[in-house]
Amino acid sequence: MIEKSIVKGLVEEWLEGRDYFLVDVSVSADDRIVVEIDHAEGVWIEDCVELSRFIESRLDPAPDAGQQDSGAGARQLI
Helix, strand or coil: CCCHHHHHHHHHHHHCCCCCEEEEEEECCCCCEEEEEECCCCCCHHHHHHHHHHHHHHHCCCCCCCCCCCCCCCCCEC
């Protein structure tokens, strides 16, 4: 299971230098991650995509060269 504190730390790392703020982080028993962020002027979808990819890249590092990724470690980020 993914630790909520790890995801929160990744989100806080991504937020550094940005005007967004963290509202909530939740991780379900089946590792579904939900991150809520906000901004005084609204939230842009491009930033949500960037944050989602940032978290995913830190939780699912690329497989070693020569290994095939079976997708078994994939996570769904919302």
